[in-house]
Amino acid sequence: MLEVRGLHVSYYTLGGVIRAVRGVSFRVSPGKGLCIVGESGSGKTTLGLAIAGALPPNARASRGSVRIDGANILELGPEDLERVRGSLVSMVFQDPAASFNPLFTIGQTLGDIARHKLGLAERSEAREAALAALRRVGMPDPERVLDAYPHELSGGMLQRVAIAAAILPRPKVLVADEPTTMLDVTLQYQILKLLNRLKETLGLALVFITHNLGIAAEVCEDILVLYAGHMVELGPTDKVLEEPLHPYTQALIECIPRIDRGPGRLKPIPGSMPDPRRLPGGCVFHPRCPHVMDICRERDPRPVALDKRVVSCLLYNGEKGGAR
Amino acid sequence: MSLLDVRGLVKYFPVRKGVFGRVVGYVKAVDGVSFSIGENEVFALVGESGSGKTTTARCILRLIEPTRGEILFMGRDVTKLKGRELKWYRRNVQAVFQNPFLSLNPRMKVKDLVAEPLKVYRDQAQDVERAVEEHLEMVGLPREVGERYPLELSGGQAQRVAIAKAIILRPRLVVLDEPTSALDVSVQAQILNLFLDLKKELKLSYLLITHDLSVVKYVSDWVAVMYLGRIVELARTEELFENPLHPYTLALLSSIPGTKKAKWKRIELAGEPPSALNPPKGCRLRPRCPLAFEKCHEEPQLVEYSKEHWVSCWLY
Numbered sequence: 001m002l003e004v005r006g007l008h009v010s011y012y013t014l015g016g017v018i019r020a021v022r023g024v025s026f027r028v029s030p031g032k033g034l035c036i037v038g039e040s041g042s043g044k045t046t047l048g049l050a051i052a053g054a055l056p057p058n059a060r061a062s063r064g065s066v067r068i069d070g071a072n073i074l075e076l077g078p079e080d081l082e083r084v085r086g087s088l089v090s091m092v093f094q095d096p097a098a099s100f101n102p103l104f105t106i107g108q109t110l111g112d113i114a115r116h117k118l119g120l121a122e123r124s125e126a127r128e129a130a131l132a133a134l135r136r137v138g139m140p141d142p143e144r145v146l147d148a149y150p151h152e153l154s155g156g157m158l159q160r161v162a163i164a165a166a167i168l169p170r171p172k173v174l175v176a177d178e179p180t181t182m183l184d185v186t187l188q189y190q191i192l193k194l195l196n197r198l199k200e201t202l203g204l205a206l207v208f209i210t211h212n213l214g215i216a217a218e219v220c221e222d223i224l225v226l227y228a229g230h231m232v233e234l235g236p237t238d239k240v241l242e243e244p245l246h247p248y249t250q251a252l253i254e255c256i257p258r259i260d261r262g263p264g265r266l267k268p269i270p271g272s273m274p275d276p277r278r279l280p281g282g283c284v285f286h287p288r289c290p291h292v293m294d295i296c297r298e299r300d301p302r303p304v305a306l307d308k309r310v311v312s313c314l315l316y317n318g319e320k321g322g323a324r
Numbered sequence: 325m326s327l328l329d330v331r332g333l334v335k336y337f338p339v340r341k342g343v344f345g346r347v348v349g350y351v352k353a354v355d356g357v358s359f360s361i362g363e364n365e366v367f368a369l370v371g372e373s374g375s376g377k378t379t380t381a382r383c384i385l386r387l388i389e390p391t392r393g394e395i396l397f398m399g400r401d402v403t404k405l406k407g408r409e410l411k412w413y414r415r416n417v418q419a420v421f422q423n424p425f426l427s428l429n430p431r432m433k434v435k436d437l438v439a440e441p442l443k444v445y446r447d448q449a450q451d452v453e454r455a456v457e458e459h460l461e462m463v464g465l466p467r468e469v470g471e472r473y474p475l476e477l478s479g480g481q482a483q484r485v486a487i488a489k490a491i492i493l494r495p496r497l498v499v500l501d502e503p504t505s506a507l508d509v510s511v512q513a514q515i516l517n518l519f520l521d522l523k524k525e526l527k528l529s530y531l532l533i534t535h536d537l538s539v540v541k542y543v544s545d546w547v548a549v550m551y552l553g554r555i556v557e558l559a560r561t562e563e564l565f566e567n568p569l570h571p572y573t574l575a576l577l578s579s580i581p582g583t584k585k586a587k588w589k590r591i592e593l594a595g596e597p598p599s600a601l602n603p604p605k606g607c608r609l610r611p612r613c614p615l616a617f618e619k620c621h622e623e624p625q626l627v628e629y630s631k632e633h634w635v636s637c638w639l640y
Contacts, residue, residue, distance in 0.1 A: 039508035040479075156596050184372035185535065186593050189579040211508065214581030255513035259565060259580060262542035265520060268513035272478055 002028040002051065002089075002173045002205045007064035009046050009055065018276045020046040020059070022229040025303075026222075030172065033199055033206035033220035035237065037213055039252075041273045043229035044209045048175045050074070051207060052091040053081045068173055086117045089173040090166035094181050096158035099165075100150040106161055107146035110134070110168060117169035133164040137194060156187035160194070167198060174199075177209045192218050213256060217241055225249050228274055228284040235309025245311045247289045283314065291315060326360035327496055327529050328384070333357045333393035335379050339601065351600050353379040354390075355553035358626075361497065361529050361546075368532040368540040368561075370576070371550035374597055377533045380550075381499050384531065385419055386410070397497075415445060418490040422502040424482035428474040428489075434460075435470035438488045445493060459488040462525075463518060480511035484518070491522060501533045516543055537576055541565060549573045552600055552608045555626060559633040569635045571613050591615070607638065615639060 009021040020043040028034045038044040049055050051066055053073045066073040068088050076084060093099050100109060110130035111123070120126045127146070134142035137160045150158060159179060166174055176195060180188040196219055199206040208219050216223050216237060223240045225232040225248065233246040244250045251269045271288040274280055280287050286296040296314055303312045334357075336350040354376040361367040369377040383390040386402060395402040397413060405413050421427045428437055438456045457467055463484040474482050483503065490498055500519070504512040520543060522528055532544055540547050540561060548558040549572060557570040568574055574591040593612040598604055604611050606621040613620070619638040626636040 039510060154596050184597070185579040186372065186575055187596060189581075189592070192581070212581065218581045252510065255510050257513070257516070257536070257538040257542050259538045259541050259577065262538075263544075263561065264542065265517050266513035266542060268517060269510035272480060272511065273508075 001030065001067075001069060002207070003065075003067045004047075004051065005065050005067070007047070007050060007066060008062045009043070009050050009059055010062055011046075011056075011059050013058065016277050019279070020229050020276065021050065023064070023303075024224075024226070024231045025064075026224055026231075026234055028173070028205040028207060028222075030203040030205050031200055032222070033196075033208055035216035035220035035223045036207060036209045036226060037211065037216050037223060037252075038226035039211055039273060041228065041276060042226040044211075044226050045177055046229075047226070048091065048177045048207060048209045051173065052089050052175045053085055054091060086113065086166075086169040086171060088171055089175065090169065090171040092159075092162050092166050092174065092176040092179045094178040096155060096162045096182070097150065099162045100158070102150050105147055105149055106130075106153070110146070110161075110165055113165055113168050129168060130164075133168040134161070136167065136198070137161075137164045139164065156183055156190070159183060159191055163191075163194065163198070167202060167204070170202075171204070173205045173207065175207045175209070178211070179208075180215065181210075181212075188215075189218075195219060213241065213253060225252070228276065228279055230284050231303060231310070231312055232285070233309065233311045234303075235307075235311075239308060243307075245306065245309070245316065246313050247291050247315070248285045251288075251290070283312075326362045327365075327398060328361040328531070329394070329396040330360065330380070330384065331358050331394040331396070333380060333383060333395065334391045335376075335383055335388065336391045349601055352553050352603060353600060354383065355603075356393075357550070357553070357555055359546075359548055359555065359558060361531060363496075364523065364527050364529055365546065366523065366530045366532055366544045367546045367548070368534060368544035369548050369550055370534060370537060370540060372535055372576075372597060374552065374600055375550040376553040376600075377550050378501060381419075381501055381531060381533050385417065385499055386413070411445075415493050416496045417499065418493065418495040418497075419499040419501065420483070420486050420490050420503045422505050424479065424486040425474060427486055428482060430474050432473070433470065434465075434472055434474070434477075434485050437474070437485060438470070438492060441489060441493045455492060456488075459492050460485075462491070462522070463488045464514075478511075479507050480514060483507065483515055487515075487518065487522070491526060491528070494526065495528070497529045497531065499531045499533070502535070503532075504539065505534070505536070512539075519543060538580060549576065552597065552603050554608060554636065555634075556609070556637065557633075557635045558626065563630075563633050567630075567633070569629060569633070569640055570637050571615050571639075572609050607636075 005025045007021055007024045011018040036044045050061055061074045111126040114120050114126040114129040131142050139145055139160055180191050220237055223237045224234045227248050233249045244253055254267045255269055269288055282297040282299055283301050286292045301312045301314045303310045304316055306316050333354055335354040336352055338347045339349045341348045357380055371377045382388045384395055435456050439452050442452050465484050504515050544561050547561050547564050548555045551572050557573045568577055568588050571591055574589055575593045578590040595612050607624050610616045610620040624636045624638050626634045629635045629640050
């Protein structure tokens with residue numbers, strides 16, 4: 001079980017402090033998936049890195065906790081963290097070509113992971129474990145792939161290998177950060193199906209990060225919408241997509257081109273993402289919100305539970321509840 | 325009459341090997357593509373990476389020379405233009421690319437970037453400063469942006485600058501190569517709306533290159549679907565979405581996430597696109613196509629299936 005509670009993450013840069021994640025809480029059970037959706041600058045990747053215990057040195061989780069089966073990832077020292085990475089939580093990144101060392105064959109890379117993380121000293125055992133992982137991700141001709149260098153494989157195949165590498169140490173949580181964004185659409189679908197299958201057969205808690213709401217609908221039971229580091233809406237995927245409560249979720253769904261609509265104009269969200277160093281006061285979305293009220297400029301909305309989900313919007317605080 | 329006519333366009337890239345650069349084969353990036361774009365029309369070329377859609381655009385822009393085929397712009401063969409005439413062509417055919425931070429010189433201010441085409445073409449008839457301001461306004465940027473450098477802008481703003489630069493010479497045709505792929509969805513919607521407004525206002529035609537069929541649905545009048553250097557289906561946009569025929573088109577539509585309840589036949593392709601260095605004989609989709617049969621070993625031609633709808637598949 002993955003449990004994130006009240007997480008805040010900030011980057012300390014020469015240009016000032018960037019508060020990338022501000023107060024995010026959720027849970028993911030084994031065999032289930034949570035999709036984190038947001039545009040660039042929403043803090044979704046930072047959140048993913050925090051869960052995987054892979055924040056860069058200039059980032060700090062100032063508040064909150066990330067617990068996997070009870071252990072708080074944020075409190076671990078470098079050695080413990082090293083032990084946890086891979087065997088408790090793994091990550092798959094957007095660009096598979098950048099995830100591999102080009103000088104080593106796939107077999108060497110996967111074999112290293114097997115030796116270090118599974119403690120398989122024998123070369124033949126490590127090779128067997130690597131082969132098994134490749135078979136599990138449905139790789140055709142895995143023996144040949146083991147002897148190949150990364151550049152000899154296509155993007156889609158390499159992403160499959162990256163997933164094999166991530167599940168090889170048998171983690172409980174898998175964080176996938178935009179794993180299909182660089183792939184062609186016909187391959188995208190194959191990777192989504194694979195992640196879904198692995199999640200169910202291996203009992204993984206899957207955290208899937210994407211900017212594409214349509215993809216969210218395909219893989220995950222729950223969806224978390226982020227805006228400027230804030231948790232905007234969290235709930236079951238079909239509920240959030242079909243009857244979004246938060247004005248940002250509503251606007252985001254409206255502005256996506258859909259093949260069952262058009263031709264004609266789209267409904268964009270006016271304005272642009274706020275500068276993370278100078279976030280607006282009150283609700284962070286208020287300058288772009290079509291339902292903005294006076295109070296939104298002053299008060300930061302707290303997440304409230306409503307209709308099987310959590311939403312952070314003053315429209316739903318007390319007397320104004322249910323208004324749209 | 326159509327504005328742009330592409331006839332039998334072919335572009336092979338030689339593959340060289342060894343010390344003497346011996347040609348050992350050809351990448352058949354574009355292999356016999358024909359279509360035309362009418363006045364004030366939007367024509368979309370859709371396909372995955374390696375389909376040849378960008379190579380087609382680059383040939384049309386004369387950034388590279390086609391191996392064979394004709395490109396007629398207002399009746400003149402573009403591939404033979406030189407000097408003055410080529411300049412005239414470039415003035416009338418502009419482009420907007422995917423990544424504005426790569427297409428805009430980072431050392432020039434926005435106002436100089438937008439003014440540059442006017443200076444290159446020595447357009448003295450116009451007050452340059454005013455023209456720049458007008459065009460920034462047309463693309464929805466405040467005047468102050470003129471004083472900034474591209475890297476100080478957001479992706480959406482930078483793309484607007486690239487658009488201002490492309491329209492300032494009043495071209496007839498603008499080639500849009502994945503113009504919104506690098507943008508967030510909320511900004512993508514703003515930019516697509518801007519393209520629609522400018523088309524109407526300036527009577528522009530667009531050649532839109534994209535991998536995203538849902539974008540096509542909103543802005544395009546015609547669509548051609550490309551696979552491994554060939555057009556496999558070409559139709560009016562409404563017609564293509566109403567009645568998609570080619571298995572590859574169906575597969576593209578099926579892979580759009582969140583379309584489980586769609587009315588068309590859901591098709592999943594096996595494997596990955598083969599190399600354009602050695603495309604499969606016969607129909608190029610055959611090795612991946614779930615509907616392939618004996619006849620598919622022969623090469624299908626693009627035939628008119630119904631009014632304003634062409635398809636290249638033995639099923640029809």
